Amino acid sequence: MTFKTLDDLTDIASKRVLVRVDLNVPTKDGKVTDATRIERVVPTIRELSEKGAKVILLAHFGRPKGEPVAEMSLKPIAAAVEDIIDQRVHFAADCIGDAAATAVAGLENGDILLLENTRFHKGEEKNDADFTKTLAANGDIYVNDAFSAAHRAHASTEGLAHLLPAYAGRTMQAELEALEAGLGSPKRPVVAIVGGAKVSTKIDLLTNLVKKVDALVIGGGMANTFLAAQGIDVGKSLCEHDLAETARSILTEAETSGCAIVLPVDGVIAREFKAGAANEVVDIKAIPADAMVLDVGAKSIAAVNDWVSKAETLVWNGPLGAFEIAPFDKATVAVARHAASRTKSGALVSVAGGGDTVSAMNHAGVADDLTYVSTAGGAFLEWMEGKPLPGVDILHQQK
Ligand SMILES: Nc1ncnc2c1ncn2[C@@H]1O[C@H](COP(=O)(O)OP(=O)(O)OP(=O)(O)O)[C@@H](O)[C@H]1O
Numbered sequence: 001m002t003f004k005t006l007d008d009l010t011d012i013a014s015k016r017v018l019v020r021v022d023l024n025v026p027t028k029d030g031k032v033t034d035a036t037r038i039e040r041v042v043p044t045i046r047e048l049s050e051k052g053a054k055v056i057l058l059a060h061f062g063r064p065k066g067e068p069v070a071e072m073s074l075k076p077i078a079a080a081v082e083d084i085i086d087q088r089v090h091f092a093a094d095c096i097g098d099a100a101a102t103a104v105a106g107l108e109n110g111d112i113l114l115l116e117n118t119r120f121h122k123g124e125e126k127n128d129a130d131f132t133k134t135l136a137a138n139g140d141i142y143v144n145d146a147f148s149a150a151h152r153a154h155a156s157t158e159g160l161a162h163l164l165p166a167y168a169g170r171t172m173q174a175e176l177e178a179l180e181a182g183l184g185s186p187k188r189p190v191v192a193i194v195g196g197a198k199v200s201t202k203i204d205l206l207t208n209l210v211k212k213v214d215a216l217v218i219g220g221g222m223a224n225t226f227l228a229a230q231g232i233d234v235g236k237s238l239c240e241h242d243l244a245e246t247a248r249s250i251l252t253e254a255e256t257s258g259c260a261i262v263l264p265v266d267g268v269i270a271r272e273f274k275a276g277a278a279n280e281v282v283d284i285k286a287i288p289a290d291a292m293v294l295d296v297g298a299k300s301i302a303a304v305n306d307w308v309s310k311a312e313t314l315v316w317n318g319p320l321g322a323f324e325i326a327p328f329d330k331a332t333v334a335v336a337r338h339a340a341s342r343t344k345s346g347a348l349v350s351v352a353g354g355g356d357t358v359s360a361m362n363h364a365g366v367a368d369d370l371t372y373v374s375t376a377g378g379a380f381l382e383w384m385e386g387k388p389l390p391g392v393d394i395l396h397q398q399k
């Protein structure tokens with residue numbers, strides 16, 4: 001590693017340390033349903049607090065598009081962080097302005113403060129110079145511990161490192177080391193599974209991914225966009241029809257690169273997005289117009305598991321179905337368990353990453369049986385592609 005870490009941070013008692021963490025955790029009815037991302041940033045927060053720093057946490061939650069949205073407040077998350085770290089976590093209702101300044105001024109050495117969602121301001125995603133300056137005004141030192149948001153060149157993930165002495169947190173360091181160790185020189189065949197819901201932000205990544213892997217399994221909401229691009233009617237399924245052209249060009253690129261594409265051949269359909277909704281398995285070419293595909297069916301699971309059996313390396317981001325609501329967790333759980341058993345036998349190196357993907361692996365009971373579980377989804381895929389990650393690059397430049 002060629003960046004500064006917490007080992008380089010000495011004499012920080014009473015210093016105001018702005019720590020970028022990723023608290024974009026899965027929630028239901030305001031409660032955190034998977035705390036892995038919080039647990040992973042605890043070592044950095046604790047270490048800084050024990051060294052007497054005033055620890056000021058910066059984070060985003062959801063995609064509020066530059067304006068305050070009540071459901072995307074970090075306030076409930078502050079309580080979850082407090083429970084896990086077992087220390088008071090103060091909260092300020094804005095990440096800049098009077099609310100932030102007053103809360104920071106009131107901190108004692110070792111105190112922890114979480115500032116409200118940085119994405120409540122347009123300047124965050126624009127990496128706006130003035131906004132970054134106002135964020136920096138509350139800190140003496142900047143620590144980035146949000147590897148999973150390092151693919152974003154935002155004010156709190158990249159901009160701040162230009163204005164303050166910048167360091168990598170323990171999780172940032174550990175994620176990069178673990179990914180390099182597991183996937184630095186992967187054994188072939190390499191199989192990638194990409195599913196989930198963030199179709200528009202991840203589809204472009206697949207253009208390069210197909211050049212690097214031997215097979216790409218496409219599931220979840222992502223699969224519907226590819227199926228629709230091939231002229232299949234996906235009914236009311238989550239699908240981004242305007243990405244059909246992109247999807248088709250990825251399929252062409254895969255053919256050129258000799259990468260096998262594995263799309264669902266059957267799907268579990270329902271008419272409501274809720275637990276226990278009436279459901280049935282249909283051929284992928286027979287999705288009724290008023291139904292949505294919420295999971296892949298048994299034939300598709302078998303095809304995916306065939307590839308997992310052939311793989312020596314597996315990378316996985318995005319669940320194969322809406323795993324949070326039973327019974328649409330079946331495919332994700334079945335494939336996760338197969339991957340875990342091959343990993344345990346020593347036949348497979350398996351790395352899964354993503355906020356909901358970690359939650360899915362925990363749900364399947366396999367998080368400890370895979371080679372590595374990363375908190376990063378989009379950042380992990382970009383790292384796989386070999387793309388520079390702005391949040392990591394700027395730390396390297398500081399050494
Ligand atoms: N067929 C489907 N229809 C609707 N939603 C789906 C379907 N398949 C999966 N999903 C949803 O996808 C979501 C997870 O997708 P996402 O792309 O956010 O993955 P992730 O692991 O959280 O990655 P990241 O960390 O980049 O956010 C889950 O909430 C799941 O319910």
Ligand SMILES: O=C(O)[C@H](O)COP(=O)(O)O
Pocket residue numbers: 022024062063148149152201354355376377378379
């Ligand atoms: O969940 C994630 O992958 C990170 O928190 C980044 O979120 P984003 O995709 O909304 O930038």
